[in-house]
Amino acid sequence: MAQGGRRIVALMLALLALASCRPQPQVHFFAEGQPQRLSQWQLLTLQDQRLRLNPGVLPYDLNSPLFSDYALKLRTVWMPQGQAAQYRENETFEFPVGTIISKTFYYALPQGARWDGGLVARQAPEDGGLQDETLDLRRVRLIETRLLVRREQGWLALPYVWNDEQNDAVLQRAGALLPLQLIDAQGQREEVAYQVPDQNQCAGCHATDNRSRQIAPIGPKARHLNRDFDYADGRENQLLRWSRSGYLDGAPEAGQAPRAADWTDTHASLDDRARAYLDINCGHCHSPTGPALTSGMSLDAATRDRLKLGFCKQPIAAGKGTGGRLYGIVPGDADASILAFRMDSDDPAVMMPELGRSVIHREGVALIRQWIEQQQGACDS
Structure with missing residues (x-):
């Protein structure tokens, strides 16, 4: 190799060494x-x-x-x-x-x-x-x-x-x-x-x-x-x-x-998966201290009272957001539940959450609908 070529190679190696040591x-x-x-x-x-x-x-x-x-x-x-x-x-x-x-x-x-x-x-x-x-x-x-x-x-x-x-x-x-x-x-x-x-x-x-x-x-x-x-x-x-x-x-x-729970983990219980999904997506607003506290509906991980979770709970304010439905969650009937209706909408006047999305989370809606369908009880009792 010519002397000029060796100098170029040496210079390139020196530059690489400096680059690797650069803080x-x-x-x-x-x-x-x-x-x-x-x-x-x-x-x-x-x-x-x-x-x-x-x-x-x-x-x-x-x-x-x-x-x-x-x-x-x-x-x-x-x-x-x-x-x-x-x-x-x-x-x-x-x-x-x-x-x-x-x-x-x-x-x-x-x-x-x-x-x-x-x-x-x-x-x-x-x-x-x-x-x-x-x-x-x-x-x-x-x-x-x-x-x-x-x-x-x-x-x-x-x-x-x-x-x-x-x-x-x-x-x-x-x-x-x-x-x-x-x-x-x-x-x-x-x-x-x-x-x-x-x-x-x-x-x-x-x-x-x-x-x-x-x-x-x-x-x-x-x-x-x-x-x-x-x-x-x-x-x-x-x-x-x-x-x-x-x-x-x-x-x-x-x-x-x-x-x-990881809501996508099918080895976990359906209840744990659904509650984890609602906690992270809804619970920061729907909690006893959150911005949605006036709704009377709490979806954070700590809430265990079924009425506060929305079971057979009538909405505080009626209107387009209810879709004509009477209760937040109707056990065994996702179609009649306001929660599932609002999650399955991309209408800004209806959808929940109100911020953070513009399309429907198909898989999340399917999970919550399945969870509601497996609940026991009746709202007329």
């Missing part, structure tokens, strides 16, 4: 202000056509996730060094100032297809899209990333929408409406008016205590997190990983902590 960006917590670009927080990085997590950013998942127009979600949490959340058995953990919780919404691309401006797959890929704590951007389309930031004054919600180049997301305080098309395995397509919530709408769901109206996280509760997760270095229970990472104080052994 990864450190997360930047903003104690005030509203940064315009997601990249300013330095939670995520793009490398080799993959979306990666920066040091200290811990991914997690929920036993039963909230339905959002079939979008997949990458959830992460980050806390300042030396800070930890305090364990609570039934409520959201108490997070320290400086915490950043993120949720990135994305869709898988149809098998063998490239992004054409709106067509996405209804079904998740077999691996869920996440491998070794990274997302392959050749196989998925990033839609939005929502941040919940814990400041001295309380939590702040920030919605960021990913750009066409898929290299950053921009703050959209007023939200956005994104036209998409879902395609299923049979080739059937469905139009989706995907809504990125504005900051007020974020507060509408996350203000889970109607007395204080302060926003708070919904998902990070023991019963939702008590499950295994496939981390880059192996599979481990999330409560254990959070504790070992210094992000959680006071947690018991996983076997002693509450655990919600």
Whole structure:
């Protein structure tokens, strides 16, 4: 090899060595202000056509996730060094100032297809899209990333929408409406008016205590997190990983902590699956303290009173939302139940939940209908 060629090879090797030793960006917590670009927080990085997590950013998942127009979600949490959340058995953990919780919404691309401006797959890929704590951007389309930031004054919600180049997301305080098309395995397509919530709408769901109206996280509760997760270095229970990472104080052994069912797990009881689905999708509003408390209907995990759950319960306010039905849940008769009727609607004046979806969750409706059909009792007794 000529001397000039050897010099070029040596230079390339030196550059590669420098690149491999280059420190990864450190997360930047903003104690005030509203940064315009997601990249300013330095939670995520793009490398080799993959979306990666920066040091200290811990991914997690929920036993039963909230339905959002079939979008997949990458959830992460980050806390300042030396800070930890305090364990609570039934409520959201108490997070320290400086915490950043993120949720990135994305869709898988149809098998063998490239992004054409709106067509996405209804079904998740077999691996869920996440491998070794990274997302392959050749196989998925990033839609939005929502941040919940814990400041001295309380939590702040920030919605960021990913750009066409898929290299950053921009703050959209007023939200956005994104036209998409879902395609299923049979080739059937469905139009989706995907809504990125504005900051007020974020507060509408996350203000889970109607007395204080302060926003708070919904998902990070023991019963939702008590499950295994496939981390880059192996599979481990999330409560254990959070504790070992210094992000959680006071947690018991996983076997002693509450655990919600995975609503898709057919090995679990139908009652556990249905209650877990209603808890995560409805219980943050329909609870004794939530925004829907005036309805008198509570669908959170703690509620056991059948009347409060909606069995043979007449609605507080009649109208289009009842579909002419008399009771929230009629045991053994899903067709006569207001709950099933509102879940099976995409009419904004009827549908429940009111926010967070524009299409009907077919599988979720089927689950709740099956659960209602197996209930015993009669409303005329």
